[in-house]
Amino acid sequence: MVYSLATVVDLVNTGAGERDGLAEVADLAEFVGRREVSGVRTLTRRDLAEVRALREAFHAVFTAPDQTTAVRVLNTLLGRTRITPSLTEHDGHPLHVHYFAPDASVAEHLAADCGVALAHVLVENERERLRTCAAPDCSHVFVDESRNRSRVYCDSRTCGNRMHVAAYRARARRRDAS
Ligand SMILES: [Zn+2]
Ligand SMILES: [Zn+2]
Numbered sequence: 001m002v003y004s005l006a007t008v009v010d011l012v013n014t015g016a017g018e019r020d021g022l023a024e025v026a027d028l029a030e031f032v033g034r035r036e037v038s039g040v041r042t043l044t045r046r047d048l049a050e051v052r053a054l055r056e057a058f059h060a061v062f063t064a065p066d067q068t069t070a071v072r073v074l075n076t077l078l079g080r081t082r083i084t085p086s087l088t089e090h091d092g093h094p095l096h097v098h099y100f101a102p103d104a105s106v107a108e109h110l111a112a113d114c115g116v117a118l119a120h121v122l123v124e125n126e127r128e129r130l131r132t133c134a135a136p137d138c139s140h141v142f143v144d145e146s147r148n149r150s151r152v153y154c155d156s157r158t159c160g161n162r163m164h165v166a167a168y169r170a171r172a173r174r175r176d177a178s
Helices: 004-013 025-034 045-062 067-079 106-123 156-177
Strands: 083-088 096-100 130-132 141-143
Touching (some): 004 025, 004 045, 025 045, 045 067, 045 106, 045 130, 067 106, 096 106
Antiparallel strands (some): 130 141
């Protein structure tokens, strides 16, 4: 796994759709494949329950009302996770750092690597980049990587466009009415 922040976003957003994206062990297997989570053994219902609990904790970091709360949630998570950094190259990815222990469960793997990625965001005082979509019927989270930190929708091609169209129609209606 290389890009851990994208994995956190993907994980949290499995809980934001119409259907729970982690309802079954098969969903977890699909997620693990999609995110290229390496070194995963046969997945069980226990793994599913642990990853679902982890999803809640990560969501709480995104929606924390302030830095102190975000730090507390993340520290609780990291405090019960074994972390052993090692440099690695695998599956065609360039050299990167793994943080999970060699025999980690999938939940512990995600807690270590995604937890460290989120920790760096907080340390760099960039918590405001951890956002929830501004569209009223959408609760997806995202990391705002725009230079001026102006992004408000989870995905400019869907929610962003949808909201622009809605605003345009509202303006058009006001024009027609006047
Ligand atoms: Zn990796
Ligand atoms: Zn959205």
